[in-house]
Amino acid sequence: MSEPIKRKFKINWSIVIAIISIALTALWKFYPVEATLKYNILLNTSVLDIKADVAKLKVSYDSIDLIKGKQNVSIVIMQVRNDGNKDIKLEDYDRNNEFGFRIENGKILNKPEIVRSSDLGYFSDVVSDFTENKVKFKYKLIDEDQFWTIKFLVIHSKKEQINIIPIGKISGMKKIDIPTNADTNAELLLLRSQYKRSLILLVSSLMLLVLLIAFVILNLKSRRLLREYYKSLQIDSFSEKISESASNEEIGDLLPLDELVKLQKGQLIYHEKFGEGEVIEIEKFKDIGDARGTFKFEKKTVKLLLRFAPLYKLNK
Structure with missing residues (x-):
């Protein structure tokens, strides 16, 4: 029985590296580079949660009888974050539109307080004004992953849910998002930010590695070609010497x-x-x-x- 013919396949590393380089370049090119401003509702809970029969109990806020009027006060903690991979610059804002948010089915009771931010010194005065149903922010430079967190009180009917509606227009963004409660966990936001940074770092490192390997291979090939060229020159020189001597x-x-x-x-x-x-x-x-x-x-x-x-x- 004859032995099977063994075929040797030679890998063309130049083609492999070229394909990988093209794939990584395409991935980097089509990876969306955009600012994504999000209003993440970290907390929206009732300050008063009275379910018992308290006909004789009177709870008031600023002379408003909350129980008699079937009103409630909720504390809202909201984080404003640039969740994209592009900085929001001052010129990106449409100055013809106010920047902030408005409240439906409720009234804001106090000026929102900055409780945390990525740059407390810069964002400490970000709240420029507020009314009972609207909060205005100053136009601020918001770098990638920068944020500020505000806390405020809202009085509303027990039967109605507070709605927070973003206002403003930023270049390159269709709208300002308010994710669902499942997406606004603080730890989840941090993990997403770290994942995004790790992905960008990994892609950049792979591209750098591929370019380094390509450089080394091309350098070796160029040296080999130079050696062959010099060898041919030596052969020609040797032939001339032979003819002379x-x-x-x-x-x-x-x-x-x-x-x-x-x-x-x-x-x-x-x-x-x-x-x-x-x-x-x-x-x-x-x-x-x-x-x-x-x-x-x-x-x-x-x-x-x-x-x-x-x-x-x-x-x-």
């Missing part, structure tokens, strides 16, 4: 190392650089690769390591 019939084959060590004193040889010469002495060692020879040429006498010596037998 000796005829083709006089120049024999290139002597291998095992024949070089057998050369005898007085034998004629030809060197690619020094031309015609005569063997003076051959020094042999235990390792044939260490063998050396002393040769007398027309202009000087030199000692050569035989394994690197381009010597030809000269027939004269």
Whole structure:
């Protein structure tokens, strides 16, 4: 039974690297670079949650009887964050539109308080004004992942849900988002931010690695091409020397190392650089690769390591 034919597949690393580079470049190019401003509702809970029969109990806020009027007060904590991968610049705001939010089914009781921010000094005065149903923000530069968190009280009917509606227009954004409660967990927001940064870092590192590998391979290939080019020049130069100093019939084959060590004193040889010469002495060692020879040429006498010596037998 005949043996199966084994085929050897040679990987063309240049093509592989080119494909990877194109794929990573396309990924980077089509990865959306945009600002994404989000109003994340971190907390929206009732301050008063009275379910028992309290006909005689009176709870009031700013002279408003909350129980009799079936009203409630809720505390709202909201985070404003640039969740995209592009900074929001001052020129990105449409100055013809106010920037902030308004409240439906409720009234704001106090000026929103900054409780936390990525840059407390810069965002400390971000709340410029407020009314019972609207809060206005100042136009601020918001870098990637920068945020501020505000806290305020809202009075509303127990039967109605507070609605927070963003206002404002920012270049490159269709709208300002308010994610659902499931998406506004503070830890989840932090994990998303870290994941996004890690993904960008990974893609950048892969692109850099591919470019580095491509550079190394191209550098090695260029060196090989240069060596072949210089070798061809040496061959041409050698051919010219042969034509000048000796005829083709006089120049024999290139002597291998095992024949070089057998050369005898007085034998004629030809060197690619020094031309015609005569063997003076051959020094042999235990390792044939260490063998050396002393040769007398027309202009000087030199000692050569035989394994690197381009010597030809000269027939004269």
